[in-house]
Amino acid sequence: MISLQKVNKSFVDGNEQYQVIDNVSLDIAEGTIHGIIGPSGAGKSTLLRMMNVLESPDSGSVQVNGLELTSLGSRALREARRSIGMIFQHFQLVGNRTAYGNVALPLELAKVPRADREQRVLEVMRYVGLEDKMRQYPAQLSGGQKQRVAIARALANSPSVLLCDEPTSSLDPKTTSGILDVLRKINRELGVTIVIVSHEMDAVHAICDRVSVMEKGRLTSTYDVNSSSGLSRTGLAAEASEASREAEEADNGRA
Numbered sequence: 001m002i003s004l005q006k007v008n009k010s011f012v013d014g015n016e017q018y019q020v021i022d023n024v025s026l027d028i029a030e031g032t033i034h035g036i037i038g039p040s041g042a043g044k045s046t047l048l049r050m051m052n053v054l055e056s057p058d059s060g061s062v063q064v065n066g067l068e069l070t071s072l073g074s075r076a077l078r079e080a081r082r083s084i085g086m087i088f089q090h091f092q093l094v095g096n097r098t099a100y101g102n103v104a105l106p107l108e109l110a111k112v113p114r115a116d117r118e119q120r121v122l123e124v125m126r127y128v129g130l131e132d133k134m135r136q137y138p139a140q141l142s143g144g145q146k147q148r149v150a151i152a153r154a155l156a157n158s159p160s161v162l163l164c165d166e167p168t169s170s171l172d173p174k175t176t177s178g179i180l181d182v183l184r185k186i187n188r189e190l191g192v193t194i195v196i197v198s199h200e201m202d203a204v205h206a207i208c209d210r211v212s213v214m215e216k217g218r219l220t221s222t223y224d225v226n227s228s229s230g231l232s233r234t235g236l237a238a239e240a241s242e243a244s245r246e247a248e249e250a251d252n253g254r255a
């Protein structure tokens with residue numbers, strides 16, 4: 001369970017102070033996939049980064065698996081973060097390490113013995129379907145492969161939560177669908193709670209159980225994707241596609 005209660009965050013730019021997160025409360029149930037959508041600058045990434053306190057709130061509470069992250073010292077926070085993986089739009093792989101070296105990195109930091117490390121890297125690279133790319137450097141991999149390596153790295157320490165900041169925004173539609181399949185598999189098979197920030201509505205609706213909408217630092221709504229509101233959106237999409245089919249038929253009739 002991820003629970004944000006009345007979190008606030010502002011940044012100072014010159015003489016101006018901007019309230020980027022404005023009194024947001026949000027509970028995300030264990031084992032679900034939760035989307036956060038909204039216009040550019042709404043505060044989506046900042047809110048996501050609060051869930052592992054990469055961004056600490058000015059006030060409010062951030063609990064993950066019952067632990068109040070804002071009250072932890074740096075060592076305890078480092079340990080708590082091991083159960084919270086994160087992936088990014090631009091992958092953030094270390095360029096001078098192979099895929100193997102990238103995935104091994106969090107295990108090295110956690111002081112996992114070498115033999116266990118090797119075993120675990122192999123396991124997670126297999127899980128994302130890249131066991132044949134262990135010795136490649138990031139520059140030798142496609143975008144989709146880089147994101148799979150990043151996912152494997154995020155999984156290395158067996159997290160219970162995976163935070164995804166625009167995970168498919170640099171990828172083409174086919175690669176996007178492969179990455180969404182991997183994320184769905186991680187959720188279903190490993191029970192990992194996933195939070196996805198994205199501006200790609202199709203991707204969000206394809207994979208999420210619930211979605212929150214942000215605007216100007218505030219949460220304006222949260223809905224179930226399969227609830228009546230989700231269905232009405234599907235209904236609208238169906239109507240739109242029916243209308244475009246009719247227009248096409250009319251066009252063909254004219255030709």
Ligand SMILES: Nc1ncnc2c1ncn2[C@@H]1O[C@H](COP(=O)(O)OP(=O)(O)OP(=O)(O)O)[C@@H](O)[C@H]1O
Nearest residue numbers: 011012020038039040041042043044045046047199
């Ligand atoms: N470290 C920072 N210092 C100053 N301002 C920041 C910082 N991080 C974010 N901001 C500002 O906070 C606002 C929200 O940023 P954030 O990245 O959370 O929005 P977003 O909804 O994820 O946008 P996008 O979809 O464009 O990524 C923006 O105006 C941004 O410039």
